[in-house]
Amino acid sequence: MADAAVPVLRRIHHVAFAEEEGAVLVGRLRELFGLEVDSEESALGFVERMLPVGECHLQALEATGEGVVRSSLARRGPGLHHVAFEVDDLAAVLRHLEDNGVELIDRQPRRGGGGHLIAFAHPRSFGGILVELVEASPSVPS
Amino acid sequence: MADAAVPVLRRIHHVAFAEEEGAVLVGRLRELFGLEVDSEESALGFVERMLPVGECHLQALEATGEGVVRSSLARRGPGLHHVAFEVDDLAAVLRHLEDNGVELIDRQPRRGGGGHLIAFAHPRSFGGILVELVEASPSVPS
Secondary structure: OOOOOOOOOOEEEEEEEEEEEOOOOHHHHHHHHHOOOOEEEEOOEEEEEEEOOOOOOEEEEEEOOHHHHHHHHHHHHOEEEEEEOOOHHHHHHHEEEEEEEEOOOOOOOEEEHHHHEEEEOOOOOHHHOEEEEOOOOOOOOO | OOOOOOOOOOOEEEEEEEOOOHHHHHHHHHHHHHHOOOEEEEEEOEEEEEEEOOOOOEEEEEEEEOOOOHHHHHHHHHHHEEEEEEEOHHHHHHEEEEHOOOOEOOOOOEEEEEEEEEEOOOOOOOOOOOOOEOOOOOOOOO
8 A cells, every 4th residue: 555654765775794803704705706895984893894786785894892893793793784774864764663663773863884874773673683774965975 | 906707796686584484574564664575485494575675675584384494593583694696607606606715505506586596605604694696597587
């Protein structure tokens, strides 16, 4: 049933994985498939690298100190970490999700990697999947 | 460095998640974002459903009996399960990976969901990520 209030997931913006310091997998993906890092940013306790694949990116999260990536590695080991979907109006999507009982980690959009507006929803609300929503900043094309 | 032998990952073909019988998350994704199932297949102990997002799909793996999905749920709980990349020539990619020390679960392409040729590589070789490679069958456009 068409419902104008239902937000559209435009695309998978990125699929993130976590790994230990050294970024071995990033190097391995370059060797095996020629994947290149097209942006790299440092955050609190981790480095985030974006590797383009088709219209999406892989996002490599390298734990470099204490923080959310290291604690995720301690809890669950290395591997897939979260999936991010691009939406048009993140604030409206967050209201829609809260109205529908979704537990949000970020109740308001915040500035994330690449200058985009981002927010995370709790894995409890998405069958164990950590879901990120991204509203691409017009100043950063990716 | 350009190397003609390095295979290209054309796109993320799908991102798969595993859930218990009942496919609650598939229903929730329809309610929250209007995501629809555009194909559904039964396999040994699970049902696989494809939900298009941009040029990719989410793949929902619902455990319906004993099998690889239920054993994954028992080991790791529900959530992200694997990521699949589309390649042009799967047999050549598998040779390339073996030549470079990657441990393969499937050393030869086999027929998978949608009639595509598929193969899995071991998470030990990809930093804990279960990686699937897909060579799309020309008869099935997705």
